[in-house]
Amino acid sequence: MSLIETEETNKFTFEPFAAHPFYTEVNRALVKQALAKLASYPQDKNITIVDIACGTGAISRLIIEEMQRLGRLSQLQLIGVDPSAEALRRAQKSQDEMNLDVKTQFIQGDAEDLPDIIQHADMAFFCNAIHLIPDKRTTIQKVSSILGPQGIFACNSAFYEGTYVPGSERFYRTWTRRAVGWLRKQHPESRLSKNGKATAMQWLTREDYISHFQDSGFAEVETEQKTVDISLDAWKDLGQYWLFIEGALPGIPLAQAAKALEYAVYEAGNELGLTEVPRTWLQIVGVKGS
Template identity: 65%
Template sequence: MGLIETAETNLFTFEAFAAHTFYTDVNRALVQQALKHLVQREGDDQLTIVDMACGTGAISRLIAEEMAKYGLAHRTRIVGVDPSAEALRLAHKAMEELKLPLQADFIQGEAEDLPRLVQNADAAFFCNAIHLVPDKLAAFRQMDTILAPRGIFGCNSAFYEGTYVTGTERFYRLWTRRAVGWLKKEHPEVHLSRESKAMAMQWLTPDEYITNLKQAGFTAVETEYQDVDISLDGWRDLGQYWLFIDGALPGIPLAFGAQALETAVYQAGEELGLPKVPRRWLQMVAIKG
């Protein structure tokens, strides 16, 4: 599940896209959907909740706020895991600013480190990243190993077969076409890679996700869909993220790709008369058998 980060990729991050209200709303809905199973359980033991690939802790804070609403913050331990030390520093700082009576540990590590870092977790989240993982079944099995019996796993994606709202496909095609045209004009020396099959392009259907989850040991899987209106500014910000650039324009230097996608998204929106483009998020909550 490791993703390759470099000094260059750290200049093209997910943070601007993640700061949009719609992104917070869709993740809050998943957190609420998953945690309602947890808070119904009786007892007064500590509840351990894992946020895998936590980044700067946006999901961790949503979890903390939700547990506080139920009056369970004092019983909650959140474990955020991410490979980036700088992201973890920011996550820790932002969590402290919430001033909630819970324990939060932000630990540097990859997915393969999870069984060493935490066991018998009550819930785990892996948000907006499963589509980047080549072996999704292995990723789900990894999450299963750290969960206690009846543990809850929350996962979502807007990169799967079915994410395009009917009628919006033309926007994505035109956006890519205009970006490629801009590159040919401004940087004729660079060329798209024909061999590269970006991880972000390996999409599954919802049924394939459900099958993988059940094969990994989850007995019940809930799926919900959430339509989200994304402004052209939102799409621009996604087009500044290195993994999206690599998926849309494989083989193109990130700085050129970011420029091309930023210019082209407004061209495509104007040509089609679209100030915003909806996208359908897949929200999945699975219970360990």
């Protein structure tokens, strides 16, 4: 799976899915849990927070809002990092529209570039994207390396072993089957790629993540598994995101695959009598040892 943006991929963004209320609440819960740990920091200490794979700034906005609620906004330096120049442009625009006096930087790069971007940060977030990284252990180690003593790392994912609520697997199989059937009728020339398992499908268990955190110097690791109900409309929006499309229907042109997934999600819902499908997020907060 390629993570390189193009003019075409910029037409199939994560933004519509991220706008759904359940998504905001899942991530707000993680942000609150992590930022609560700042209670032990001196009240006058400046706080540097890195938002890795910040995308269009959904998590950055939640961080700013929570720091404002805690009365520590003036101490915040927020650094958003993402490989997509277009996403960063949207993130900056979104932050500007908040009309708050907050120190922010949005920098083009990915997890591998972190040591060249920042050192001795107080906290890092990596929300809804760590499953896209092939070598998750090395990435967690790199995040640890940019944090100071007792630095905090929070991440989450709904693509891990345990994300499927029992009984929900049938929905995903039906959605895919219906999408492939639509493609065969509408675009018989298109062929699914058989180049192995998509990166986004190479899932770890909760225990794997805990082990990688501990091996990377995080002495304290908290996890929570949070189940939310996701509407068919939200699944449709996820099916319009280019990285999800490449994972679900590899090798199919994005425009064709997006139409197939949009058609098929409602057909799957009708077939199974569903209007929403539950999914479990894994939420992790680690604190480094001194």
